Amino acid sequence: MDLGPHLLLALLEGCVAAFVLAVTALGLSLVFGVMRIVNVAHGEFFMLGAVIAWWITSLVPDAPFWGFMLALVGAPLAVGAIAVAADALVLRRLNYQPEATIVATIGLLYILQQLVLSIYGPDARPVVAPIQFRIVFPWFGYSGYKLVAVGAASLLLLAAWYGVTRTKFGLIMRATQFDRETAQAFGVPVKRVYAAVFALGAMLAAVAGVLVVPLQQAHYLMGLDPLLLSFIVVIIGGLDSLKGTLIAAFVIGISDGIISVFFSPTLAKIIATLAVALVLVFMPNGLFGGKAR
Amino acid sequence: MNQKTPLIGGKKSLITRRSALKTLSAASALALSPGYVRYAQAQTSEPLRLGFQLHSTGIGAGYGRWYDRTTQAAAKLINEAGGIAGRQIEIITEDDGTDPKRGAEVVEKFASQHKVDFVFGTLFSHVVIGSAPRAGELKMPYFVVSEGYHVASGMLNRYVFQPGITDVRSQVSSMAPWIAGNLGKKVTMIFPDYAFGHDHRDFFSAAIEKQGGSIAALLAIPPTETSYTKYFPQIPADTEVIYHVMVGPGVLTFVKEMGEHFGSKRPQIFGFIDSLEAVDLASPGLEFLDGTYFWEANPRYAGPDQTPEDKFFREKVGVDQNGASVDDPKDISTYSHMFGCWETLYTIKQAVEASGYKSAADKGALIEAVEAMTAFPAGNEHPQGDKTFNGKRHQCYGHQYISKVEGQKLSVVHKTSIEDGLYENDTDYTKQPL
Numbered sequence: 001m002d003l004g005p006h007l008l009l010a011l012l013e014g015c016v017a018a019f020v021l022a023v024t025a026l027g028l029s030l031v032f033g034v035m036r037i038v039n040v041a042h043g044e045f046f047m048l049g050a051v052i053a054w055w056i057t058s059l060v061p062d063a064p065f066w067g068f069m070l071a072l073v074g075a076p077l078a079v080g081a082i083a084v085a086a087d088a089l090v091l092r093r094l095n096y097q098p099e100a101t102i103v104a105t106i107g108l109l110y111i112l113q114q115l116v117l118s119i120y121g122p123d124a125r126p127v128v129a130p131i132q133f134r135i136v137f138p139w140f141g142y143s144g145y146k147l148v149a150v151g152a153a154s155l156l157l158l159a160a161w162y163g164v165t166r167t168k169f170g171l172i173m174r175a176t177q178f179d180r181e182t183a184q185a186f187g188v189p190v191k192r193v194y195a196a197v198f199a200l201g202a203m204l205a206a207v208a209g210v211l212v213v214p215l216q217q218a219h220y221l222m223g224l225d226p227l228l229l230s231f232i233v234v235i236i237g238g239l240d241s242l243k244g245t246l247i248a249a250f251v252i253g254i255s256d257g258i259i260s261v262f263f264s265p266t267l268a269k270i271i272a273t274l275a276v277a278l279v280l281v282f283m284p285n286g287l288f289g290g291k292a293r
Numbered sequence: 294m295n296q297k298t299p300l301i302g303g304k305k306s307l308i309t310r311r312s313a314l315k316t317l318s319a320a321s322a323l324a325l326s327p328g329y330v331r332y333a334q335a336q337t338s339e340p341l342r343l344g345f346q347l348h349s350t351g352i353g354a355g356y357g358r359w360y361d362r363t364t365q366a367a368a369k370l371i372n373e374a375g376g377i378a379g380r381q382i383e384i385i386t387e388d389d390g391t392d393p394k395r396g397a398e399v400v401e402k403f404a405s406q407h408k409v410d411f412v413f414g415t416l417f418s419h420v421v422i423g424s425a426p427r428a429g430e431l432k433m434p435y436f437v438v439s440e441g442y443h444v445a446s447g448m449l450n451r452y453v454f455q456p457g458i459t460d461v462r463s464q465v466s467s468m469a470p471w472i473a474g475n476l477g478k479k480v481t482m483i484f485p486d487y488a489f490g491h492d493h494r495d496f497f498s499a500a501i502e503k504q505g506g507s508i509a510a511l512l513a514i515p516p517t518e519t520s521y522t523k524y525f526p527q528i529p530a531d532t533e534v535i536y537h538v539m540v541g542p543g544v545l546t547f548v549k550e551m552g553e554h555f556g557s558k559r560p561q562i563f564g565f566i567d568s569l570e571a572v573d574l575a576s577p578g579l580e581f582l583d584g585t586y587f588w589e590a591n592p593r594y595a596g597p598d599q600t601p602e603d604k605f606f607r608e609k610v611g612v613d614q615n616g617a618s619v620d621d622p623k624d625i626s627t628y629s630h631m632f633g634c635w636e637t638l639y640t641i642k643q644a645v646e647a648s649g650y651k652s653a654a655d656k657g658a659l660i661e662a663v664e665a666m667t668a669f670p671a672g673n674e675h676p677q678g679d680k681t682f683n684g685k686r687h688q689c690y691g692h693q694y695i696s697k698v699e700g701q702k703l704s705v706v707h708k709t710s711i712e713d714g715l716y717e718n719d720t721d722y723t724k725q726p727l
Binding site: 005006009010013017117121122123124126128129132134136140141142143215216217221222225257260261265266 | 354355357517518519522554
């Protein structure tokens with residue numbers, strides 16, 4: 001294949017990876033930024049989104065489009081509910097201490113993963129894409145649904161940006177992030193904000209899982225990769241900077257696509273991990289992170 | 294008896310009449326208790342304990358489910374027919390999570406905790422390679438159903454056997470003449486980047502070159518990969534045949550993305566059914582495979598040439614004419630692999646009966662009995678067909694099939710002879726000490 005089409009394919013692949021990653025990592029970044037919690041179970045919310053999407057679509061086998069739409073709404077809601085329960089039962093009882101919550105979310109990771117293994121089983125199950133068409137370039141064909149997923153992810157990112165910067169809830173969230181005690185003194189219900197942010201973070205991961213499941217298959221171990229990549233993105237972008245998270249997601253996603261296509265996927269992972277190490281050494285707060293207060 | 298005289302020694306003796314009587318009565322009670330008698334007098338009527346190392350979870354889970362069903366069906370049949378050398382068999386299952394480290398631990402657990410007679414049933418090559426050294430150290434006969442070349446290559450040890458399924462080297466060698474003669478000579482190979490895939494890479498490359506063909510490109514895919522589109526540009530444009538063999542949860546994605554990439558302008562495609570074991574050929578996205586070819590060890594769809602033993606095997610395991618579970622047409626079997634468990638159990642039966650194996654002390658005799666085997670005739674005990682067995686390599690060799698996908702079903706177009714898959718190597722496990 002010539003360089004031009006080769007590059008086009010690399011960019012397309014990179015774009016898909018970048019948008020899905022941006023949505024997932026945004027959830028992780030929000031939770032860390034506002035609650036100061038390193039949520040190790042974030043990838044499992046992604047997996048739960050995919051698995052619940054499989055379950056919902058399998059209930060309406062005759063109408064894949066509507067089944068998928070239902071899953072796109074239902075799966076994140078269900079995952080959000082699970083996150084609220086995890087917040088109330090575990091995180092709140094630990095007073096959101098950073099060290100304790102890391103251990104607790106590791107536990108949550110295994111609980112969710114093994115629950116899915118016992119209930120859903122160890123198989124990888126396919127979900128039919130809601131819209132199936134093939135884009136034919138002169139050199140190769142490409143899955144149309146992948147571009148649909150990119151479109152849906154970009155709408156979600158826009159909505160998230162609007163929510164954080166232009167709504168009252170976004171303001172309250174940012175106030176809590178800026179200074180928890182002062183916000184509380186001004187009557188911000190910090191505990192409820194925390195529960196809502198944790199749920200929101202989980203729901204973003206779940207939506208990404210739903211968008212991805214027609215491309216991959218729902219499998220109980222599928223949460224590990226997005227977790228790792230989200231951490232890479234959030235660390236490079238700066239732990240409490242949403243803008244940094246988005247920029248890092250695009251840089252990592254697209255470079256991953258290009259390096260994977262032209263060289264090898266293993267090299268892409270090596271470079272991403274190396275970038276994390278370099279950022280941690282030279283800019284411990286990430287490229288866009290503020291100074292630690 | 295003079296009550297004042299101590300039983301043994303003088304007045305200072307520690308053993309009094311009272312304690313001597315206690316000991317005696319306790320000993321006789323023990324000897325008379327039912328369990329002890331059975332153990333002391335008729336150890337050979339204890340059930341034969343077989344440790345089943347199963348991939349219940351992890352990437353091998355789809356295979357594991359059917360390995361389990363096949364094993365349970367064969368064990369039930371053997372027990373109904375009177376067991377092995379008059380002893381019932383007991384299958385003790387442990388999940389290894391398709392993980393080499395846990396595999397070795399499972400072998401250890403079988404030996405020390407469950408005290409099994411033999412271990413069998415492992416499939417994935419990295420788990421076999423991780424577990425086999427421990428089996429050798431524990432002197433535990435270890436019967437794998439893996440199809441990897443690691444047994445016949447000589448890299449394992451005297452305690453490891455593969456009597457139920459042909460190895461990859463033989464399988465791919467027998468495919469090359471047909472591929473070169475019917476599909477094309479310039480081949481691009483796509484395979485998983487670990488032992489099993491490397492066997493395909495090395496031996497198919499050699500076999501196709503022997504047929505006057507050449508390898509256009511080799512694409513090694515990391516085992517945890519979830520997206521494949523990025524690899525397809527590496528397929529050279531002058532490729533005549535794509536040869537694919539993939540395993541794990543990503544296989545469906547792999548085939549779907551290959552379809553999206555090539556559409557109708559595809560080269561010829563030949564795959565190992567491993568890419569789609571336990572996967573419904575009518576799954577969305579697989580329409581693309583129509584007109585492509587697959588290797589099968591045992592035809593998934595019962596065709597006009599179905600043998601009586603295949604019919605028997607399907608009925609006992611619970612598989613319908615389309616290779617799916619009789620209870621659920623969506624639950625597709627791993628038909629080209631699972632017969633290996635069944636045939637391995639019958640080989641163990643034959644070896645135990647030939648060697649007069651009674652307990653762990655007879656393991657040497659058992660190993661020698663397996664090594665002395667030369668052939669397995671087709672029949673209900675070997676439903677996949679007749680096989681030869683090479684005692685030096687601890688490996689069997691059987692017929693292979695090539696099937697074409699037509700209307701989202703597979704139909705057999707070619708059956709190889711056993712000779713097609715023969716090769717030379719100098720493995721001789723019988724020279725290793727027991």
